[in-house]
């Protein structure tokens with residue numbers, strides 16, 4: 046599998062298929078992505094590994110190479126190689142716009158640098174991100190919560206190699222500008238923001254798939270069970286491939302819409318709801334696709350330069366749109382910032398990976414608050430009793 050060739054990357058036939066027990070199917074490509082059929086490649090070793098119970102020592106070894114937490118499982122090594130060596134590289138606009146120069150795929154921000162990252166950072170050049178690569182370790186978590194966050198310079202934040210130079214420049218003209226362009230709910234702004242979020246999600250998905258394939262090549266033991274934790278690697282793998290081939294057509298739809306808009310000034314399909322936040326500034330930003338009730342929502346939290354949450358989607362007649370209900374609740378709500386705080390915590394922080402925070406504000410949080418925020422990110426609000434929910438309104442929103 047060549048992760049530098051558009052036609053190979055976005056062809057479902059090059060990926061493994063799984064049965065309902067998440068076992069790879071014989072006549073489909075192997076899970077190590079060698080290009081061989083599974084039955085002729087890793088099948089025998091995989092079956093052995095699945096029977097094998099890892100001992101304590103093996104578990105320790107595995108922890109170092111396989112940081113597993115459902116969706117949040119990417120390794121820094123894969124990210125660095127994907128981006129800096131362009132190991133995963135393509136132009137997402139190749140089919141819809143064409144005329145790409147493949148040698149010219151560039152590193153670009155999946156969060157607009159001007160309108161999002163710079164405005165978020167104030168005068169600092171450094172932002173804070175969740176460190177999703179850190180395994181939860183009780184002692185480390187109690188003693189050094191800062192290990193679960195990382196500093197990221199604006200230049201390195203939210204990168205992907207998913208456009209050629211020309212398309213990276215042309216497709217985000219409205220929202221990149223210099224961050225001073227007011228968000229005014231225009232169709233083209235909404236399309237560009239939606240494209241940003243799906244650009245991240247497609248790339249992140251590919252990084253994860255590549256990571257799993259390489260892990261399996263490195264050690265089949267990753268498939269055996271951990272002490273107390275059953276390995277869900279194959280299930281994750283199957284979900285990731287399914288997601289990729291739901292996201293890919295959506296990304297092409299957004300690009301088609303942008304093309305249509307440029308040629309005829311119309312867009313047919315993309316719907317958008319936006320929430321003007323009741324504050325001067327929001328101290329986190331995010332660009333991500335999150336699925337809710339069978340619809341993929343393209344979500345952006347921005348200071349552009351005023352704070353907004355922008356949520357776009359393609360309607361699906363089969364499913365009623367959750368977002369309309371949210372918007373109505375928000376409009377009727379008297380305490381809007383509490384409503385939004387809850388929404389950001391339980392929906393965004395829990396589901397998203399492409400999140401950045403203002404460093405200065407983050408440094409003002411107590412250790413307890415940092416632990417709380419990380420736990421929410423990792424495990425959601427579900428397990429936290431109401432009386433332990435912290436009020437961090439002042440962290441998220443500047444009045």
Ligand SMILES: [Zn+2]
Nearest residue numbers: 075077086087
């Ligand atoms: Zn194989």
Ligand SMILES: [Zn+2]
Nearest residue numbers: 136145209212
């Ligand atoms: Zn291109």
